[in-house]
Amino acid sequence: MAHDKLRPGEHGEIFIKRHKSGKFRARVRVRLFDGEETQVSRNRKSGPAARLAVQAEIDVLLNAPRGSAQLKPDSRVGLAARQWITELRVQSMWPNPPRRSQTVDEYERLLGTHLVPKLGNIGCRS
Numbered sequence: 001m002a003h004d005k006l007r008p009g010e011h012g013e014i015f016i017k018r019h020k021s022g023k024f025r026a027r028v029r030v031r032l033f034d035g036e037e038t039q040v041s042r043n044r045k046s047g048p049a050a051r052l053a054v055q056a057e058i059d060v061l062l063n064a065p066r067g068s069a070q071l072k073p074d075s076r077v078g079l080a081a082r083q084w085i086t087e088l089r090v091q092s093m094w095p096n097p098p099r100r101s102q103t104v105d106e107y108e109r110l111l112g113t114h115l116v117p118k119l120g121n122i123g124c125r126s
Contacts, residue, residue: 006031008094011040011058016047026050030058033091078120081111 006012012029019025027041040061042053071080085108092101 006037007096008033008035008091009062014051014054016050018047019043024050026054028054028058030061032061074123076120077122078116081115081120085111 004012006029008031010031014026014028016024016026023043023045024047025041025043027039029037029039031037040054040057042050042057044050044053071083085104088099088104088107091097092099092104
């Protein structure tokens, strides 16, 4: 069975199945904003409760702060700003992007003009 391609931030149909134990299991595929696809499943005493638990987990996954493995406690603000702009640039290319590419261009201009020259060399934990 072929899966439909999910776009970042989307989830598929939520399937609910009753186990022999009497509990209900809800499961769904989710495409995270970084492009990774994962499956979420939750067991509860009723079908609606299992569906709500899966929906709550989808919300947590899609709204979790996304950091960068390249940023360390001793990283500089300038690197953090570059990482942020890079993430926004990727998001601006999605179908139905959360920000237009012109907005990202303006953010990048403002960072280069104001933030990085004044604060770029300060450590993130300072």
